[in-house]
Amino acid sequence: MEVPPTLVEKARTARSITVLTGAGMSAESGLPTFRDAQTGLWARYDPMTLATPEAWREDPALVWAWYQKRGAMLQTAEPNAGHLALATWSKFQDIRIVTQNVDDLHERAGSTNVIHVHGSLLTPYCDSCHTPYPADVEEPTGERVPPPKCACGGLIRPGVVWFGEMLPEDAFARAIDAAQRCDLMIVVGTSGIVYPAAGLAQLAQSNGASVAEINPAETEASSQVDIRWRATAATALPALLAQVNP
The missing domain is CATH 3.40.50.1220 (TPP-binding domain)
Known part of the structure; x- marks a missing residue:
């Protein structure tokens, strides 16, 4: 070359x-690019609507499952x-x-x-107190997986920066x-x-x-x-x- x-x-x-x-x-x-990742169960969702604080507030189980899917893809990549x-x-x-x-x-x-x-993807944290949470990726079997809960009562969210966030x-x-x-x-x-x-x-x-x-x-x-x-x-x-x- x-x-x-x-x-x-x-x-x-x-x-x-x-x-x-x-x-x-x-x-x-x-690893598919951001938009190319929309296959299978998530093919009907616009990634722009999943990667937002608003989506997390409205349907955290859907968002968590999508990021678990992306994390599962990462585990098989080299x-x-x-x-x-x-x-x-x-x-x-x-x-x-x-x-x-x-x-x-x-x-x-x-x-x-x-x-x-x-x-x-490997640095999830609490959406309330911001305490880091160990990454534990499992291939989702459906399009919704309830996210883990923090000791403070908050939900553990993906450690990525969403659209609209600093x-x-x-x-x-x-x-x-x-x-x-x-x-x-x-x-x-x-x-x-x-x-x-x-x-x-x-x-x-x-x-x-x-x-x-x-x-x-x-x-x-x-x-x-x-x-x-x-x-x-x-x-x-x-x-x-x-x-x-x-």
């Missing part, structure tokens, strides 16, 4: 690299070659990963500097810092339309960094980046790593 020479040069000379990953990063591990390449790369260069994904595939691949700006303050502050400090930002598998995370690339550029996009298709962000590479994460990142550290 031919790697853009400019990207190789930028990657080799960068003191710090921030990689922003989205759903396309995990799709090659068999990190792909792109995840593994980033983990290897981070052993000899300053690589920070900011992910919009709610899975743990970066961590399972071996990456340690991972910032989850949209939360995680991003985790600490995580997003770290993401902003990673964008401001990097010399190169690589945007992988994200549509570039979900803000505020989508604004991190522009922030990196405004602080002097080059921004490269790795995506098999044009996105909302394509016209604003410095380097465009039409490839998938699992093919592009190992190829880039081979050029940076031959």
